Amino acid sequence: MSSSTAARNDPTLARHETLLEVAESIAQHRQLSTLFADLSRCLKRLVSFDFITLTLADPVEKVVRLHILETDHPVKVRSPNAIPYGETPTTLALETRRPYYVPDIVQETRFPIIRDLLQEHGIQSYCILPLFTAHRDVGGLHFGSLQKDAYVPDDIEFMQQVARQVAVAVDNALNSEALERERDRLRALLEINNAVVGHLEREPLFQAISTSLRGTFGLDYASLLIHDPDHDALRLQMLDFPAGSGAIRENDLVPLHETLAGYVFRSREARVFSIEEAAAISAQTGALFEREEIGRASCRERV
Secondary structure, rough: HHHHHHHHOOHHHHHHHHHHHHHHHHHHOOOOHHHHHHHHHHHOOOOOOEEEEEEEEOOOOOOOEEEEEEEEEEEEOOOOOEEEEEHHHHHHHHHHHEEEEOHHHOOOOOOHHHHHHHOOOOOEEEEEEEEEEOOEEEEEEEEEOOOOOOOOHHHHHHHHHEEEEEEEHHHHHHHHHHHHHHHHHHHHHHHHHHHHHHHHOHHHHHHHHHHHHHHHHOOOOOEEEEEOOOOOOEEEEEEEEEOOOOOOOOOOOOOOOOHHHHHHHHHHOOOOOOOOOHHHHHHHHHHHHHHHHOOOOEEEOOO
């Protein structure tokens, strides 16, 4: 009898073989997106699910974010960018170090944001496994099914074994990404320092800095605004926006009130704005950013 035939006849052996395959997959894939695609393929032989997702906990902002969604069904995720700790079962699973299983989504009353999102896509039951290491709480590994009460205790125990391996893989990947970001930041700072030393004129200096930031952070737009005391407004002195339609122009005056740059100038605090946050401060600016396809804006004040 072949090992594959024996595994089919022995659920325990099949799960051990799958755990070995998970370990091999983790060793082969450095990118979390390709790892989860492979996990979805090999786990489906033993666990019935219609989606598998990874959520990451942010202890600084006290929110949980959806990081990866792997499913065979077309979905349009409208989940919020970040869900507060108290409104997601991922946090509860991390606090208790135990799976959070809902056999019937209709009975989910503690976390309505998650319930409504899953019901929108026909999910009837779901299970969240906490992802944590000795160093930190990572997030959650989520399985969902279009069938009610899709998982028995043996399934959940197997999921926990998978989650232990995935937690280490995700932690390592996040650490690697953090090191790469820090390396890129240091390289950008060196380039900017060299630009400051090598360019005395404002325009070539701005273009050199913008080019460095574009390559490091993938910026599509950069501008320099300077306070004009005669008009008590900000004047757009430098602009780097190759894809712009021309609605944003150099030498434009930007009011100090009801604009993002004015908000940061008056508050003396750097900010990153989403389209929604930009529109809340200035409907005109929000509409302009949306029209120009600027998804996020970072503003920093300097005296």
